[in-house]
């Protein structure tokens with residue numbers, strides 16, 4: 001079954017690419033990463049051509065929960081343990097920048113995507129996690145992050161976090177990229193990508209630079225340490241009462257839920273209960289995961305009618321940070337979002353635009369695709 005978001009919005013219907021063409025920058029993939037890259041690069045004045053095998057936002061970008069969180073999936077203490085305090089803070093600032101960019105672009109381009117800033121709840125699943133959630137809040141508060149604890153729920157509320165309709169956002173951003181001069185071709189699958197050429201089965205694009213933004217599908221085109229991982233969700237018909245106050249992210253990010261402005265409930269995740277099964281590119285729901293999503297839903301709202309169940313494919317990197325920059329082959333990549341592409345990709349698209357202009361940013365080394 002398709003996602004609630006894709007079910008609601010018809011594709012814009014961009015034509016396929018049927019003859020050879022040229023571009024300053026060719027982009028493969030039109031999820032949030034490819035589209036954000038196209039937007040920033042086009043606004044910089046370069047001639048951009050995007051090829052997308054399916055339709056804009058039809059893969060993970062149209063199948064997620066629409067959370068715009070700061071930070072990575074892990075809490076800040078866990079992130080600091082993994083990356084070091086300074087890097088963890090740097091990543092935090094990058095995702096805050098992503099939030100600011102989304103806010104600015106949505107206003108500038110008048111994208112109607114139900115963008116709201118109700119904050120998010122980071123909820124601990126056990127005592128150890130609760131200790132980390134508390135300490136994370138204390139550390140980030142010192143950095144002027146707006147966060148408060150709710151001990152009875154063992155949660156921390158991050159007031160700066162947002163939520164949106166991902167398909168409305170990404171397709172709105174695609175229209176803004178087109179307005180800035182980009183050409184988008186749907187139904188056009190790249191077969192090979194080198195630093196100066198993209199080939200499809202019908203045409204070739206000669207380009208000054210090539211950016212591969214196919215996330216989970218990267219291995220088909222480039223040598224990148226991305227592996228496909230499945231995520232599942234369900235959604236309900238509108239519920240008249242407020243069941244979930246704000247987007248919630250629980251058990252180290254493995255479980256999440258929210259309620260849309262129209263009252264529909266969304267529940268996703270529970271991948272931690274079937275880690276070995278939830279891999280690969282198959283966008284298939286399983287009764288094992290769906291039963292657990294439904295079990296949680298019934299605890300919170302027994303009466304809700306389930307209308308949608310779906311799966312999407314995420315691209316996991318080796319260290320849970322995206323790969324942004326160029327490979328030894330000269331091909332640029334913007335991928336490996338590890339289940340957090342809405343939190344990163346509007347900003348990493350901007351980073352790619354800067355890199356293409358030869359500008360180095362502080363994040364360049366942190367996110368370099370060949371980092372150890």
Ligand SMILES: Cc1cc2nc3c(=O)[nH]c(=O)nc-3n(C[C@H](O)[C@H](O)[C@H](O)COP(=O)(O)OP(=O)(O)OC[C@H]3O[C@@H](n4cnc5c(N)ncnc54)[C@H](O)[C@@H]3O)c2cc1C
Pocket residue numbers: 028029030031032033034051052053054055056057058059060061062063064065066067068069188189190191213214215216217220221230231232233268269311312313314315334335336337338339340341342343344345
């Ligand atoms: C269930 C679920 C819930 C999630 N919830 C959240 C959330 O709340 N917040 C968050 O930040 N992230 C979330 N994510 C992750 C987020 O959806 C992804 O990180 C993000 O969408 C990745 O965007 P992308 O553009 O890199 O990849 P995609 O959206 O997968 O786009 C890649 C595109 O490349 C195209 N493509 C592939 N191969 C080719 C080819 N050879 N030629 C041409 N085109 C090609 C595909 O068709 C696809 O459209 C969730 C993911 C899932 C599955």
